[in-house]
Amino acid sequence: MESRSLPVPDGLDGTRVDAALAKMLGFSRTFAADVVEAGGVAMDGRVLAKSDKLAGGAWLEVSWTPKEEPRVVPVAVPELGIVHDDDDIVVVDKPAGVAAHPSLGWEGPTVLGALAAAGFRIATTGAAERQGVVHRLDVGTSGLMVVAKTESAYTALKHAFKAREVDKVYHAVVQGHPDPLSGTIDAPIGRHPTHSWKFAVTPAGKDSVTHYETIEAFRGAALLEIHLETGRTHQIRVHMAAHRHPCVGDPLYGADPTLSARLGLARQWLHAQELSFTHPATGEWVTFTSHYPADLAHALEILRGD
Numbered sequence: 001m002e003s004r005s006l007p008v009p010d011g012l013d014g015t016r017v018d019a020a021l022a023k024m025l026g027f028s029r030t031f032a033a034d035v036v037e038a039g040g041v042a043m044d045g046r047v048l049a050k051s052d053k054l055a056g057g058a059w060l061e062v063s064w065t066p067k068e069e070p071r072v073v074p075v076a077v078p079e080l081g082i083v084h085d086d087d088d089i090v091v092v093d094k095p096a097g098v099a100a101h102p103s104l105g106w107e108g109p110t111v112l113g114a115l116a117a118a119g120f121r122i123a124t125t126g127a128a129e130r131q132g133v134v135h136r137l138d139v140g141t142s143g144l145m146v147v148a149k150t151e152s153a154y155t156a157l158k159h160a161f162k163a164r165e166v167d168k169v170y171h172a173v174v175q176g177h178p179d180p181l182s183g184t185i186d187a188p189i190g191r192h193p194t195h196s197w198k199f200a201v202t203p204a205g206k207d208s209v210t211h212y213e214t215i216e217a218f219r220g221a222a223l224l225e226i227h228l229e230t231g232r233t234h235q236i237r238v239h240m241a242a243h244r245h246p247c248v249g250d251p252l253y254g255a256d257p258t259l260s261a262r263l264g265l266a267r268q269w270l271h272a273q274e275l276s277f278t279h280p281a282t283g284e285w286v287t288f289t290s291h292y293p294a295d296l297a298h299a300l301e302i303l304r305g306d
Helices: 019-024 028-036 111-119 151-162 235-242 257-265 294-305
Strands: 002-007 039-042 061-065 081-085 089-094 143-148 168-174 182-186 189-191 200-202 207-220 221-228 269-276 285-289
Touching: 019 028, 019 039, 019 061, 061 089, 081 285, 089 111, 089 257, 143 151, 143 285, 151 269, 168 235, 168 294, 182 235, 189 235, 200 235, 207 235, 221 235, 257 294
Parallel strands: 143 269
Antiparallel strands: 002 061, 039 061, 081 089, 089 143, 168 221, 168 269, 182 207, 189 200, 207 221, 269 285
């Protein structure tokens, strides 16, 4: 158990306790929320709740149990597809239920753990649990990811993603029919003001741009092709929900659970279908594609039969 006692800076007067802890002690917002929920934060002797606000000049007492740093554990994932492999990169087809890399609180399989179990060596610098990872997919999102195997590939791909020189194409089934049927959603995304695990369109967020086009319309739902300019966490899910068309099967962002159950979906209908970029070693523009996994294909069959 570790503890700190310190005054609240006047500049943090009125700040939510979890956000203030992140600034004062360098915690992640998620870990800060966990510490508060465990009763580990008191201000002038009063135990605080996560949504409480701090008072400048008050005395803060914080106690927490440090978490072990996440590490890559080799765990085979037979469903993980290897779409392409060479000396510099490996492109995988990630199934739902697999995280991109280890993180605090996640005990399930990861892409890096699956690659390690399969004998792949990802030799790059950076945090050990994220070596080679230049972009991520949500645990519940399936589809294409590229992982760098060398430092030079990692540097080149990180630059390409940051400079928006990578084409990322997703397919999503959303509730209702977007109006217009194709368009652009340009709205900043940041952490949700009241839910630690969610994100939201918020004026203080980072710029986020999503282009969508309706491919096929069903009764009460639509299949969209989506091109991302930016790569914010939960971007498609947040933007479509803000547009009042949440991804089918996504209860976190307002999907109808009755429809999800009828389609047999245990996760959001969202798939990273195509990925294109300049190969970091050859300079060639390469494109990789992925087929829908069984659960998403089955849901489409039901919708088409309605």
